[in-house]
Amino acid sequence: MSAFTTPPPDLAPAQMQTLVRRLYGFAGEVSPLISERDQNARIDAGTGTFVLKIANAGEDLDQIALQNAAMSHLGRAGVQGVPQVVPTLAGVDTAEVDVSGAKSIVRLVTWLDGALLSGGPRSLNQLQNLGAFMGRVTRGLQGFGHPAAFRSDFIWSLDHVGNLSSWDSYIAAPARRRMVEGLFARYSDRVAPRLPGLRASVLHQDANDNNVIVDASDPDRIVGLIDFGDMSFGRTINELAITLAYALLDADDLYASMRAIIGGYVSEFPITEDEAEVLFDLMRMRLAASVCISSRRAKEHPDNAYLTISQEPAFRLLERLDTLDPEFMVALCRCAAGFDATRSEQAVRAHLARSEASPMFHPDIARSARFALLTNAPPAGMPDIKDRAWDDWFVAQRPANLPLNVGFYGLGSYGEKRSVYTAAQFADAASEERRTRHLGIDVFASAGTPVHAPFPGRVHTIAYNAEPLDYGHTLIIEHATPEGVPFYTLYGHLGGSLPGLLAEGQEVAAGELIAHFGDWDENGGWAPHLHFQVMTDMLSQKGNFFGVGHDSLWDVWSGICPDPNLILRLAPESFIVDPNPPAKLMDRRSKSIGPSLSISYAEKLKVVRGEGPWLIDHTGRKYLDAVNNITHVGHCHPKVVEAIARQAAVLNTNTRYLNDLMLDFSDRLTAKLPGDLKVAYFVNSGTEANELALRIARTAIGKKSTVVLDWAYHGNSGGMVDISPYKFKRKGGYPQPDFVEIAEFPDPYRGPHKGMSEASGRAYAADVARCLDAVEAKTGSGAAAFIAESISGVGGQVVYPDGYLKAAYDHVRARGGVCIADEVQCGFGRVGSTFWGFELQGVVPDIVVMGKPIGNGHPLGAVVATPELAACFANGMEYFNSFGGNPVSMAVGLAVLDIIDGEGLQAKALETGDYMLARFEEMADRHPLVGDVRGRGLFSGIELVRDRTTREPATEEAGRIVNHIRQQGVLASTDGPLDNVLKFKPPMVFGRAEADILITALEAALAEVGA
Template sequence: MSPFETPPPALDPVTLAELARRHWGLQGTIHSLISERDQNARLDAPGGRYVLKVSNAGEDAGQIALQAAVLKHLEDQGLAGIPRLVPTLAGEDGAEVETGHGPGSARIVTWVDGPLLSSAPRTLAQLESLGRFMGRLSRAMQGFGHPAAFRDEFLWSLDNAAGIASWASDIDSPDRRALVEALFDRYRRRVAPRLAGLRVSVLHQDANDNNVIVEAANANAVAGLIDFGDMAHGRTINELAITMAYALLDAPDLYAAMRSLISGYVAAFPITEDEAEVLYDLMRMRLVMSVCISSRRAKENANNAYLTISQRPAFALLERLDGIDPEFMVALCRKAAGFDATRGAVSVRDFLAQAGVAPVVSPDPQRAARVALLTDGTHPDMPAFFDRAFDAWFSAQRPAGLPANVAFYGFGPYGENRSVYTASHFADAASPERRTRHTGIDIFAAKGTPVNAPLAGKVTNVTYNADPLDYGHTLILEHETSQGVRFWTLYGHLASTLPTIVQPGQRVEAGQLVGHFGDWHENGGWSPHLHFQVMSDMLAQDQGNFFGVGHDSLWDLWSDICIDPNLILRLAPESFRADPHPPAELLERRAKAIGPSLSISYAEKLKIVRGQGPWLVDHTGRRFLDAVNNITHVGHCHPHVVAAIARQAGILNTNTRYLSELMLDFSERLTAKLPGDLKVAYFVNSGTEANELALRIARTAIGKKSTVVLDWAYHGNSGGMVDVSPYKFKRRGGYPQPDFVEIASFPDPYRGPHKGRSEAAGRAYANDVARCLERVRSKTGSAAAAFIAESISGVGGQVGYPDGYLRAAYEHVRAAGGVCIADEVQCGFGRVGAAFWGFELQGVVPDVVVMGKPIGNGHPLGAVVTTPDLAAKFANGMEYFNSFGGNPVSMAVGMAVLDVIEGEGLQERALETGRYMLDRFHDLAKRWPLIGDVRGWGLFSGVELVRDRQTLEPATDEAGWIVNHIRRQGVLASTDGPFDNVLKFKPPMVFGRAEADILCDALEAAFAGLAAIAPGA
């Protein structure tokens, strides 16, 4: 007979005491303990406390031997908190006794001190401790085996769950019976096929709260485990599943309880990914087995009401769990076990980080004006998104003067904790915590705004979720990574046009229209917007809907399931937060702290916080196309240049009094780019310093300061450079021309006296240089002078000289014994496309070349290269020293910039893109008479605006208006020239056709806008 069919032993205390004395030599007081099948008693002896266990007469001897073997094994493993088997005086594990119902076995084990878990208040710390204890037990049981552990017919073995599926028919309640049958069906489909691949071991199988001991002084700490009577061989993960089934029975927060228990367990005994994925279902099957077994026994023992009463907590938990997405609970088990919540999370993130994507909404939000729509009190006057007053509030946030062709969006952040979610469908059956963390990104704009598929995919759901504050018209697309991992995107709050545009099963391509923003009456009762979301797993949600909000305490889990949609949108982080220090505040501080002579661009000032390639990002996260910043020659924050700075700064940065391979390597590499005998380099910190040094070299060589410059030239901001920069000293706030400076007429082919780019015009302008040299002779007795000129004039209005101008000018200067200096600060390093240096376009070789700005991509670096002869003359006894010019970090930067120019073919790009831009500028000129002249060489170009193409009256105000208009469109440019009427374009060299199109389209819109308010412009 089995122990369930045989009455338990009922020996009196005297008999029990005599057993302990005779077989173990222990004397003490006997106290009866509650037991189901055996008879247990506590023995209080002088040497300690023990438990005397008398087995049921029907108990299999193998099971008694198994228990003894396990206790010995665990003692050998050093696992604390487990009863220790006390041998008899004869050295045996136990003694044969008469139970009153047949022969049985008596054993004594040590007492595990402490109250039962059932008597202690439940806490998360306690559950974590329980998990850790059970994990240590599972770890200790690895490698243990015993023939009696293979109990194939043992009713309570989880491995045998399918064997009692028919017992569900004994459950009286139809609803509960249906629930249990559904769980058996899920078990057959989802769990049973995976069991063969799981680890196995001998299990305790009964860590209920009456078998778990806690510390007397600290109920949060589990001290031990008793009752090894249900042991059996089975899937190792069953141990945790059974423990969890008992632990969750009265847990107020099932999520927190599960996480605590699982995380504690795996800290001591890690589980596999497959085990984590079946854990939740096995836990529920333990509860299912419990209610099925109790229901069957209730049928067999109709007079035992306790059997149905005892199943109530299990049914209550099963019914509570039935209101929760089961795959979410699987994801929770995975996360608690140390895995990503879904198997695809990492693959999807990696794929989206690299994938080419189309804009989700049109126009593209990257360059749109925006406002961060935060519910944290940042906008105290902002109505809720489901308050119709929100529309008016949102419209009022659109910046004044924003052109009509520029989109304006509001962005609601991913992961924002929104207290406004108070409706009942944000409540949760498993936890008192409401779901409040936003799992998507909201994009607010006008109703009817087009929505596009960002990636190719398949339509899985086109649904109308009609409940108030639900999604309304909803679209879900399925996609695949390059490795075949599936993921999904959701588009909520769409218009009723949705079902007329796409249908389930349809393939869509990236950029394809899939819907429009819905209005209040069709989108669930919200202000028009798109809720955009990415799911790495659809969980058990297959009805065209998905959770738009998650639990704050489970955000690490939710963020694996609902991956950050910004991996697709790629909006700057500033798009989702309000800047506490906006431009107006900085302007106020600037007025107090910074000298007013330092200018700042645009009528509406920009606060730029980040740069990348040809783009700058402002404090709102809006991207601006930089079409004017030639300083960042190879692009803003080029990673190769940034890495070179960081790497060398972490090794050495010191002055130039020490020998350095870096300085020599860079010097040799740089001078190899120059023609003729230009082989000696000096390094400084800026273009201004470089021009100062170049003039020092020239003046030392000729023995005087006499200098010839071009009208409207600019060579730097130091006192010495302002002296040779008519652009500075001839304008407001300037001073009389220095007596050692002669100004040659500006060789402007468009506006100057000698029209066109012919060699005749070039020689005519060069003759004015000769006249300057004669004035030098009249003042000093010698015509020798330093002649300094930009190879192409920047501040003069992006002006390239007539053919042969520099050749003829250099001939005059050299014939007089002078020195020719080419200022390449703005136009060097491949910018002109057809040549590496601007002077090469004129077919000349200077005596001195000056470099700045592009040489270090914005890092403070400049250079002067000259001939060995001039270098020798400069070494006249006066030391030249520059503490920081040529420092190791600057040299590393210079090398990195050359790496990028050469490695990325930027000179070739300048040539190609420059030609394309000029073609588009000329096309603009056909339609807009305001454009008087188009000129350019590679990515160094200008568009001169005139009110009359015959009189060439400068359109100065119009040029400023155009620049500010395209700034509002997200494109940055500037004006230059003597009249500030030339639109100048000197973008980073990574500028391509796409960027050129953005620039030219913005110019088109600006000219059209100007014509609308000033007909004839």
């Protein structure tokens, strides 16, 4: 305080000229400068421009030495824009002179050309440059030390600002006094205990706008820093805190200004997490110190009105900051410094990503019908969500044919910018920007809809937030990661049942009923819905939490409140309005795609995504795929995707060049086959594989004669349609080719030989012998190619009677024929108890045909034959396939085998398949429509009949059931000669949980259709 009360030196310009000439040896023009306690003047000389500094007689000489040493150190460290001390003629930094009978210290320092920062408006670019400049100063001062820097009694030191706590009593206004008291209490509780663990260094400590020099022609450019009179040793982060305190005075946008300064600073001098977390509080404490010191001085010097006037900007800033959540400002500082908004963010995100949440809604929202509700781009005719007409409108959106057991929801997205937040609570004093960006996910449904806990936890708070457009009844549950990191879920706009369901502090189990959707008069005045939100930190809130954030601060808000879809796990399409829905695609399809290309279901399905046993439509709804045996190991299996990408990035070419992959896959594949099936050919599809198999067989027997099963289907090429009664005997077909003989379909349920006994099998096989007799009558030889699926797919998932294929193969081989097993649908472990369908019959074919599952949807097929047949086929006519056996396809085939073996999918097919068949048999007891249940593993079917005695086919009912379960989110199809068989051949990752979903859907459909 002595320097403040001692009058400053008062030399005349002529005296200062004389002083400069005597001490420094040159003359210059003197221009006095404003100074509070010293006397300063600009000296314009021929050798340059300088500042003459004549210290107050009460100035501490050691402090002047500190300043000189610091400026010199910064100059040596390469920090531009810092005044440098000019030595006297005697070679020293300072000289002692007599000024009006008192001893004063004289210095000469270099002049920094420019204008004061206080002379113009702020820009964010300027503030960022200011932060960067101060970061360079801080970096330059690292390693600098001086005895005079240790000033434990320095009232402006933020390390010791707690010593000023009693000075808040000098603040005249009670409200302001209480505000500052609260700051000291928070500092004592939250900041002071952390200071010993923070970095420390010598600091400038006074980067106010009268000490910062900018380029006069480009004010955004910081030229330099003057006045090193407040230097002391302290926590390094204090430098940035002080810079912020001065720079934010009367700033229009506190958020943007803070980010600019902090971002610039850390670009030159990174700070630690601990430093980032105390920065906001230290900045406020600089302002608190300022108003406390000025209030005390005003009390001591009541005639100095400037003291109270000058503190007004600091009070205004403190009052603005006091309206903000301090922990949010801490999060902002963390983000600006390059850290996550909260310390727990990554731990919480990781936990949610790996944890399976219990369904919050029943029926499960992931499998329910839904539509995206974009508040700022509503569908035509949608009322405002604050208008009660919404109720009727929402009910009208539910599809008329949607079964009652299927949920229907409207979904409002996380992160959406909305214009509906018009209440005062969505604005704050820090900037003119309103909070408009949604921090939760909205789930719209009728009032009273139950809500269940996704994870175990403890009730944090139950509150009724009654402000208009607030949450109304609100529940917050605290959870924890396995490592003990807390996080929170919020449920807003709830019904009045909440207080009776739970109590604060109560433990909640995953899946437990916790609330119901509220109605208009209890949920804040909104359409009935749930606002669901996740918080990694509660900040300073209790009983409520921000549901909307600033768009410009989205990185901060999204770190505090990550996307709740980490829990709900709804497909992204759930929150998007598809501009090309099914009806529009059907119109386009009718004009550009051949009409003979069929499409499933009465209500067409646009599929945009696949995952495991699930397909996802354009609305984000998940459908359980119970029929797609092509994606054998699951839709988009990551190992298959990786294999395609990896190999496609290296090489993809034809088989005229040697490549390890084709040989590796051939060895792996043939090792799965019995007997002498050792020679492989690779093609692009099951159709092409069957074409090649017949070529091999016909070359071996010397003719085209072919025996097929009635209702067989082997592909869609011309040659395959020729041997597929399923095609040529139906609408649009043509007469049976003369080289094709059709054997009786060995159907144990509907054919003439009932049951699965070996006697039935031999009886059906006798008709194969009849066909061979017919071949002999036409050609003089009974030799023929006999091709049959190991289990009939299009025939209605029919498993042949025991011994059928063995007896049939015996007849064929006895006539010199070749036996071909079509495993395109049922191979690769699908039947469960064996890897190949033909093994169920105890036979070994001469040729095996593979397709569909071999590539998991990638175009790949294979033919495996014996060496003898391969030698016969090599008759001089080259066999070549442009794409068959290419390296990418081979990599995919290997990946599929790895997955089948590595994930135990064959055993899973057996377990799940047995479970499904047993449940189907139970359904038969309750539903007369079920005539027959059949299949092996994950290749099964249910034949529907209107009368079990007459076995009249329930064809129309089968179609209705397939469409009914499609509406329930389960995909299946019909097949069989009478199109009355429900067929199930799902991806092999289909387990008991998925089987239960299928069975539940079937039960509902059978109950309705069969009623």
